[in-house]
Amino acid sequence: MGIKGLAKLLSDEAPDCIREVELKSLHGRKIAIDASMAIYQFLIAVRSGGPNQQATMLTNAEGETTSHIQGMFNRTIRYMTEGIRPVFVFDGKPPDVKSHELIKRREKREKAQAALAVASEEGNVEEQDKQSKRLVRAGTKENEDCRKLLTLMGVPVVTAPCEAEAQAAALCKAGLVYATGTEDMDALTFATPILVRKLTFANASKSMVQTMNYNKVIEGLAISHDQFVDLCIMLGCDYCDTIRGVGPKTALKLIREHGNIEKVIETIDRKKFVVPESWVPNEKKLDAQSDDDDEEGVESPSKEENNGIVDTEELIPAYVQARKLFNEHEVLNDIELKWKPCQAEDLQKFLVDDMGFNVDRVKNNIEKLQAAYKANSKPQTRMDSFFAVKANPNAAKSAAKRKADAAKAKAAVSKKKTKKH
DNA sequence: ACTCTGTCTCAAGACGGC
DNA sequence: TTGAGACAGAGT
DNA sequence: GCCGTCC
Known part of the structure; x- marks a missing residue:
């Protein structure tokens, strides 16, 4: 995850x-x-x-x-x-x-x-x-x-x-x-x-x-958005494997240098850095078509894909598929979000009768909820101007933080030295 | 010296009473 | 399970 | 702040 x-x-x-x-x-x-x-x-x-x-x-x-x-x-x-x-x-x-x-x-x-x-x-x-x-x-x-x-x-x-x-x-x-x-x-x-x-x-x-x-x-x-996505894939996501031997530092360096994963794969020494087979499906196909094992015996509920699709899917590098998932993920678009008053009676029934909650506590909490709802529906709950003003002093803060970080880094280095001692 | 990997550890929610 | 942090050990 | 309770 x-x-x-x-x-x-x-x-x-x-x-x-x-x-x-x-x-x-x-x-x-x-x-x-x-x-x-x-x-x-x-x-x-x-x-x-x-x-x-x-x-x-x-x-x-x-x-x-x-x-x-x-x-x-x-x-x-x-x-x-x-x-x-x-x-x-x-x-x-x-x-x-x-x-x-x-x-x-x-x-x-x-x-x-x-x-x-x-x-x-x-x-x-x-x-x-x-x-x-x-x-x-x-x-x-x-x-x-x-x-x-x-x-x-x-x-x-x-x-x-x-x-x-x-x-x-x-x-x-x-x-x-x-x-x-x-x-x-x-x-x-x-x-x-x-x-x-x-x-x-x-x-x-x-x-x-x-x-x-x-x-x-x-x-x-x-870096650009596309490069950021490639970076994330190289760091390790849910959708595919990573290049062995490449951690965060190297991944960032490589993406900055070469711009995308394709170029990275072309450039790096693949004896030192092992690129997962799924990233280069064409090569696999070319040099050996012997062992084919795709976790058989485990359920695969919908086997309705025809051969043509399976073939082309397999030829798409895993990182390309991952990219696609990040960039074109299926989502709902026209959604309306509404916060309504709670249905106090049914809510209490649900919690007390079905879930065995303590009645008094539930009543108490429902009151809290109703009070909060009321407060939140009042117009002008958010004082944007107030926080907008606050945003400015923060710039100075972040500059200061950067300094602090630099100092910390130095301190960490010297600490390491003394520790190693 | 730096980076990556592997191993270990620990905590993980929220509340309230004391 | 996950994540983070700490540390050892190996590879570059 | 710790520690037991929530169900």
């Missing part, structure tokens, strides 16, 4: 694209959030039981998991009370090229399943916990639950035709939201104008969030 090492690369090479801002500064903003990612986090983190017992999900009377509801409910209310209007974006069908990756995950999951069975047999609590975390997945059920919850809360929900990050980026580009809220750096590759990270409430009081600005990324790295 995401682009390997991109966050670090940006903080090293294009520090001006990153800003630490107060949560308050997002007041009045609409933000698109990757729901599947959030749900997954909740399923992993929201558990009861101490270190000595089996950590278990929160559940209702029927034994169905409610951790994700708990997490989603709280967080959404928190967003609203902070004056942030969230829209949750759900994943659609993953793109075909991801299937290799998904098959691998599935195999791992099956292994974990077996390991869990063994651990239960042996009563190995620690192992059970480990394996059950490994099994966590935001399935259809959890997604449906959250969709229902959010709808009852009056929060808009968008189901992407494909990847949520791409859809969120599209919403942002269309000006329907201010930013994409995610930890997944993919969003930048999809060219979301603004990405907000750490949009969580870990440290309650001084909650700072991190924003990344796409234009400043391009500016800071001094």
Whole structure:
């Protein structure tokens, strides 16, 4: 998931694209959030039981998991009370090229399943916990639950035709939201104008969030959008392998020098840097047509492609396909986002009767939600001028930060020296 | 000296009471 | 699972 | 700030 090492690369090479801002500064903003990612986090983190017992999900009377509801409910209310209007974006069908990756995950999951069975047999609590975390997945059920919850809360929900990050980026580009809220750096590759990270409430009081600005990324790295996409592919994305021996530094250098992946492949010493076969399908075809194995035995639901298509698809280098996914990802275009008052009665019913939540707490929270909704619908919630003025002093700040970074770098170097000692 | 790879570790949500 | 950070070790 | 609870 995401682009390997991109966050670090940006903080090293294009520090001006990153800003630490107060949560308050997002007041009045609409933000698109990757729901599947959030749900997954909740399923992993929201558990009861101490270190000595089996950590278990929160559940209702029927034994169905409610951790994700708990997490989603709280967080959404928190967003609203902070004056942030969230829209949750759900994943659609993953793109075909991801299937290799998904098959691998599935195999791992099956292994974990077996390991869990063994651990239960042996009563190995620690192992059970480990394996059950490994099994966590935001399935259809959890997604449906959250969709229902959010709808009852009056929060808009968008189901992407494909990847949520791409859809969120599209919403942002269309000006329907201010930013994409995610930890997944993919969003930048999809060219979301603004990405907000750490949009969580870990440290309650001084909650700072991190924003990344796409234009400043391009500016800071001094490369074009197409080059940035190629760079991301070389760093490592979900859609294809990478060149062995080329990490972040080298990838950036190579892209700057040669402009695109084709030229890079032409130029580099391929004995030192191993280019994945899928990147040069023509060569494979030319010199040996012997071993053909494409993960047989695993389900491939739609085998309706005819031979002609399969052949040409195989001749397209993997990085070209990845590029296409980043640049021409399928998204919905004409969307209307509406924040409505919550359906208090049904919401309470859902949480209390179906999910077994505590009545008083639910009532309390619904009141909070309603108050927040009211406050947010008042006109002029956002004082743009105020923040626009604030933007200026920040230029000086970033210059200062650059200085500080340089100093830090120096310090780090001398530290290394003393350490090695 | 620099970069990449592999291995390890740890935490992962949000709230409230104390 | 992921990500980040720290560190060792190997390749250039 | 830590730690138990939420379901």
